[in-house]
Amino acid sequence: MSTPQERGAEFDIGYDDFAEQLFYRRVNASLLRLAPNIDTAVDLATGTGAAVKILFELERIIPGKGSSIYGFDIDSVGLQVARKKVNSINTIGVNTLFAEGSFDQIALPGSSQKFASLLNGPHLANELLPMYKEMRRVLVDEGLEATIDDISPRDAFLSKFHLPNEGLVPFPDFQLEESFFDSESGIAFLNSAYVKNKAYPEGTGVVWKDIILAARKKLRRELGVLKFERPVDRFKYTQEEYVEHAKTAGFSFVQTFDYTAEMDVQAMQAICKYAEFAKGALPGIPVLQAAKSLYDAVPEVYEKYGIESVPRTWMFLVLRK
Numbered sequence: 048m049s050t051p052q053e054r055g056a057e058f059d060i061g062y063d064d065f066a067e068q069l070f071y072r073r074v075n076a077s078l079l080r081l082a083p084n085i086d087t088a089v090d091l092a093t094g095t096g097a098a099v100k101i102l103f104e105l106e107r108i109i110p111g112k113g114s115s116i117y118g119f120d121i122d123s124v125g126l127q128v129a130r131k132k133v134n135s136i137n138t139i140g141v142n143t144l145f146a147e148g149s150f151d152q153i154a155l156p157g158s159s160q161k162f163a164s165l166l167n168g169p170h171l172a173n174e175l176l177p178m179y180k181e182m183r184r185v186l187v188d189e190g191l192e193a194t195i196d197d198i199s200p201r202d203a204f205l206s207k208f209h210l211p212n213e214g215l216v217p218f219p220d221f222q223l224e225e226s227f228f229d230s231e232s233g234i235a236f237l238n239s240a241y242v243k244n245k246a247y248p249e250g251t252g253v254v255w256k257d258i259i260l261a262a263r264k265k266l267r268r269e270l271g272v273l274k275f276e277r278p279v280d281r282f283k284y285t286q287e288e289y290v291e292h293a294k295t296a297g298f299s300f301v302q303t304f305d306y307t308a309e310m311d312v313q314a315m316q317a318i319c320k321y322a323e324f325a326k327g328a329l330p331g332i333p334v335l336q337a338a339k340s341l342y343d344a345v346p347e348v349y350e351k352y353g354i355e356s357v358p359r360t361w362m363f364l365v366l367r368k
């Protein structure tokens with residue numbers, strides 16, 4: 048985790064610059080728009096509150112007595128940003144609370160939440176099963192009737208995704224299987240851009256590798272770094288393993304979707320300067336220098352390949368208790 052000192056330094060190595068990228072909000076919104084209306088929800092590994100904000104924007108959280116949404120993360124600095132961000136939107140009638148907590152030990156009673164999300168974090172679990180079991184534990188056994196009408200898009204929300212040059216890029220038309228609507232148990236949504244054999248379409252892993260190589264070259268030249276550690280492997284599980292473990296944890300309904308997003312230079316630079324990404328790509332290098340060298344490497348690598356964007360594939364996972 049980055050310290051507040053690091054974050055206040057010459058450029059911000061927190062997550063929020065990336066979390067506010069339009070393409071990234073579209074990724075998360077493409078999944079969350081499949082959520083029905085709910086009055087109790089928990090967002091695990093909430094980071095800077097991206098999913099909580101989108102759920103409010105989508106008007107998925109029904110205000111009223113007992114209505115609540117919790118955001119848990121182990122990063123207290125991210126939680127501060129989340130509180131500030133969500134304070135600036137309308138949450139009237141919903142008890143909104145951000146607190147420290149890990150996704151494999153959720154400080155909520157069993158069968159208490161209608162909805163749980165874990166976006167861009169499942170690959171950070173040391174083991175999938177305890178995380179899935181804990182998520183399933185807090186979900187209600189019944190009382191959540193979802194209808195197809197519930198999950199229709201909200202026009203006011205969609206207009207926020209108007210791209211100045213390209214107009215309104217349509218959201219992918221993901222459809223939930225009919226059997227999803229048979230049950231009234233709690234729902235969990237997960238996504239990850241770190242699924243083994245899936246994340247780098249069309250052999251684009253080479254671009255990511257080149258960014259690291261160019262950053263190393265810069266560090267060698269400017270700081271005299273001679274030896275580099277191998278990047279941290281976050282691609283621990285295949286899609287099949289994500290599905291298999293969810294079923295083993297007891298989830299009754301499991302459906303997956305693939306979402307491929309295009310990352311332009313700005314999007315790639317925003318992830319490169321995120322502390323956790325930089326630490327994983329260049330372990331052992333002081334995080335600010337690691338982040339800066341990766342950030343600076345992006346334009347030259349895009350230029351080398353003559354590309355304007357790089358595709359990256361997310362796995363979406365919809366579960367029902």
Ligand SMILES: C[S@@+](CC[C@H](N)C(=O)[O-])C[C@H]1O[C@@H](n2cnc3c(N)ncnc32)[C@H](O)[C@@H]1O
Pocket residue numbers: 062066075091092093094095096097098119120121122125148149150151165166167168171
């Ligand atoms: C890539 S960020 C995603 C944040 C947010 N869900 C989003 O989609 O914008 C991953 C987050 O997982 C958090 N994290 C890592 N391990 C965790 C754990 N065991 N329990 C809860 N959060 C964790 C990190 O602190 C970080 O905020």
